[in-house]
Amino acid sequence: MTAAWVAFLTDYGLADGYVAACHGVIARIAPAARVIDVTHEVPAQDVRHGAVVLADTLPYLPPSVLLAVVDPEVGTQRRAVAVVAGEHVLVGPDNGLLPWAADAAGGAARAVELTAPEFRLDTGATTFDGRDVFAPAAAHLAAGADLSVLGPPVDVATLVRLPDPWLRVRPETIEAEVHVVDRFGNVALAAGAAELTAADLDEHARLRVTVGERSSYLPLAASYAAVPEGDPVLLVDSAGRLALAVNRGSAAAELGLRPGDRVTISS
Known part of the structure; x- marks a missing residue:
């Protein structure tokens, strides 16, 4: 080398x-x-x-x-x-x-x-x-x-390994751990496009996102700017992970999420 x-x-x-x-x-x-x-x-x-x-x-x-x-x-x-x-x-x-x-x-x-x-x-x-x-x-x-x-x-x-992030996929439901939060406040989950397909959620225009006792329906879109500024969106990010984002904002701050927290995505 x-x-x-x-x-x-x-x-x-x-x-x-x-x-x-x-x-x-x-x-x-x-x-x-x-x-x-x-x-x-x-x-x-x-x-x-x-x-x-x-x-x-x-x-x-x-x-x-x-x-x-x-x-x-x-x-x-x-x-x-x-x-x-x-x-x-x-x-x-x-x-x-x-x-x-x-x-x-x-x-x-x-x-x-x-x-x-x-x-x-x-x-x-x-x-x-x-x-x-x-x-x-x-x-x-x-x-x-x-x-x-x-x-x-x-x-x-x-070699020491970190625990694999928590993930469970069922029909029309994905339960996943927050894998990483980037500097923009985008919240990437331990699930991706494959899990969306496996759960039969990939064809839905909107999906239910549950964090603790709080639930809301978010659009499943291809980009941050697919929603108005300040609105939340669900997308597959550049690393192939299912992510929660806010157009020109912070999903982590808005939803109070950090790595290790669990999120449920359902129809």
Whole structure:
């Protein structure tokens, strides 16, 4: 993977120098590598949100080393890993952040624990593994290092996985967990076009949406602007998920929804 792309995702934000420090480490080790900043605005310590963004973005990336750091357990005994999946190598903490992206690439094929000291920075710090462990490993891989030199093999079946989002499909009813909320307040559910078809709901012009004790009928449309500004709409989003949105507004704020909440869609 010499001179490969490195795709970089974190919850570091841009107010501090954390992202720049990691960029600098990559540039020193693999100056020919090109970096795609996926995002550095994952909500702080929100592993699930980072996992969703990484999995949704991966299919559109070139063959890459994916450097992903959302790491609330930094400095503990959680493993640091590199995982081969399809044309990609995913580098990051073994806390559930990587497996959904590996699935999107066809599944994890090999993995190692990042323990080899010669592929780390010896700074003495225990709170910035993005700079000292993950960025060096990603850079060495991008520069052509073999995965095996970074540390001992890991059984991919032992990689930490996040719980699958809750979903139940019955005739003319979908019950689904809120999978992710984006910065616009669009609420994507753990269901998509396939579940609409399976529930025989895909031909309905309007569907009943129930959140707690509150129900309303929303149009099933192809775009946000299919309804007047400020009105809610139900659609299949760019990731293929069934989503609740408000044209030029926030469905999350209007409906009081956040990831993990349950929503019922019915006829």
